[in-house]
Amino acid sequence: MTGDIYYVIFLVLFVVKNNVSCQEMNETMNYLNYFGYMDGNRTMSEAIMMLQKEAGLERTGEMNQETEALIEMPRCDAPKGAYHGSRWLVKDITYHILNYPPNLEAADVDNIARDAFSEWTKHSGIKFKQVQQNAKLTIEFTDSMKTTTGVIAGSAKFPICRGDISINNALNWTTQRSGIVPTGTFSLYQVMLHEIGHSHGLRHSSYPNSVMTTFIGGNEVLHIHPSDEQRIKILYSDNPQELSEKKENMSRLQSTIEPSLCNIPKISAIIAYEANLVYVFNESAYWLLDAWTNDIEFNFVQYPMKISHWWKEAPETINTAFVDNGNHTYFFRGALCWKYLSGKRDLAVGFPKNISEEFPGIPDDIDAVMTWSNQKTYFFKGSNYWRFDENEDPQVPSVYPKPLSRWGISISSDLDAVLYFGHYSEDTYFFKDAFYYKYGEIHEAVIRRYPRHTAFWWFNC
Ligand SMILES: [Zn+2]
Incomplete structure (x- = not known):
């Protein structure tokens, strides 16, 4: 009799535990599917390795604590898979901030955008100016970034598609521009830097501490990294000689990878x-x-x-x-x-x-x-x-x-x-x-x- 009770308790625990695992498994599966990691008939283990590779984690092919944390982290949803990006033809671009997030002052958002644009200008030579209408590209805080899985912090288009930027209105944004942000808040400056990188034509980067990482919702605020600098300079350079030198610098950076x-x-x-x-x-x-x-x-x-x-x-x-x-x-x-x-x-x-x-x-x-x-x-x-x-x-x-x-x-x-x-x-x-x-x-x-x-x-x- 006592044995039967233990058996029943064991069964209940087993079923409960398995239910949780199944639910987690489904969430992982949804995430991997939604963000394209399962494309090309990858197995789940390969898809997890792909995700781990993108984040610079050890590629175990299995869900571990680090990888679970990654799936919880707000991320970018910019287009992927293109062999070629594009770049701006003109040197002066206007932008229009269509609306503002509820928890920040408009003036703070304007300043953050202006400073993030000018950080990139140092390397690309493209100048950006805020206007109130007829802008080349728009920045919108949107509620439409809700997904059934994962959290999207922002997204942006490449220059060939006008470079428009969307940012998740529902996140708790802070004006903090460096250091560690409080848990549950996100640096608007960092996400702005990242999306403006896409607006210039840059793709995601797996280089450690690159601001172009897919996973932009970490606690530590990232800035333009030397590898990002090299990439934007190559993208906007017209002189083959100059290009070769920059490419050599880039190769030196890259050679460790x-x-x-x-x-x-x-x-x-x-x-x-x-x-x-x-x-x-x-x-x-x-x-x-x-x-x-x-x-x-x-x-x-x-x-x-x-x-x-x-x-x-x-x-x-x-x-x-x-x-x-x-x-x-x-x-x-x-x-x-x-x-x-x-x-x-x-x-x-x-x-x-x-x-x-x-x-x-x-x-x-x-x-x-x-x-x-x-x-x-x-x-x-x-x-x-x-x-x-x-x-x-x-x-x-x-x-x-x-x-x-x-x-x-x-x-x-x-x-x-x-x-x-x-x-x-x-x-x-x-x-x-x-x-x-x-x-x-x-x-x-x-x-x-x-x-x-x-x-x-x-x-x-
Ligand atoms: Zn991105």
């Missing part, structure tokens, strides 16, 4: 199987890019990997590579090419073959190759390019080769790599040394001048 991809002088190929599956190659190694964070995929693999790790028979070093219409992967070296079936790992029968046999009319030692939007394949070598279509006769029309300059980019010869990114933006990118160009770019409101720094825009360096 992710040494290699940020420092390679040039790439050999960049290939995309889908928008979220983009590989970058130098001569002998490859990296998998993570579209979600613009970062190097954590994926339990330490990049760079030797090309032969995945593509066993591929040569030690390559000239270039591409993926064809049938999702076959080709590698090129000298006079030879290697073709891998769409499963990516199996070498096709009879390969390697001579390029002249597989692609009649195409020379050896090519620099770069892509299949374009018209489904035809373009080979680049020196200052020329050739168009190949296996269903045409001849497969390379007699008007080829044509000069590279016809693509309207200012690279006259010796491309490093080319990518038609049909899975993502339908744009064509040409890579040379540390820079890249985009083909056919037309844009009105925002500068998208080229060349741009590959490491910054593609590798999040």
Whole structure:
């Protein structure tokens, strides 16, 4: 009898305990789903690692105290996943604060916004001025940031979408600008700095103590960090020489986190199987890019990997590579090419073959190759390019080769790599040394001048 009572008590405790766990589990699941960590068929453990990585925590893949605290913390909800941001074309921008939070004086909010804007102006050169109407960008304190999970402190758009800022009206804001804020209050200055960073075109950063961290609701007020300074300077610099110097500084900062991809002088190929599956190659190694964070995929693999790790028979070093219409992967070296079936790992029968046999009319030692939007394949070598279509006769029309300059980019010869990114933006990118160009770019409101720094825009360096 006594035993039965203990058994019943045990059962009750067990059920209660499990109910709590299930509820917590559901909350975690909702949070991970809502903020996109589960995208791309990630398992829950991978999603938790993603979240931990973003916050600079140890990646255990399990919910621990630190990670639970993270989920409770107010965060930013700015858009994510874009490969490229944008920047302001004009040097003078007006802003309008549409309303004010209930617990702060309007004059205090005006001062905080003005000072936060001018902190960024020091590094970007963009000047901001408050006006009462017809502003370029607006700042709004809104009640519409309620979610079923997590707490959103603020959000902002990139310059290409006007840079508007939204801040959660329901949080207990303080005017405190440094030090530790009392629990339950949040520094408006810090959140303003963060959202203005987005308004300039900056993405989130996992660099320790960066004001561009996703998790902006911590107790200690963050300020513009040297890594943020470098990023904004690179974004707003037009001088390639200056850019290179800044990039070197950035690489030095970054080298403690992710040494290699940020420092390679040039790439050999960049290939995309889908928008979220983009590989970058130098001569002998490859990296998998993570579209979600613009970062190097954590994926339990330490990049760079030797090309032969995945593509066993591929040569030690390559000239270039591409993926064809049938999702076959080709590698090129000298006079030879290697073709891998769409499963990516199996070498096709009879390969390697001579390029002249597989692609009649195409020379050896090519620099770069892509299949374009018209489904035809373009080979680049020196200052020329050739168009190949296996269903045409001849497969390379007699008007080829044509000069590279016809693509309207200012690279006259010796491309490093080319990518038609049909899975993502339908744009064509040409890579040379540390820079890249985009083909056919037309844009009105925002500068998208080229060349741009590959490491910054593609590798999040
Ligand atoms: Zn943000």
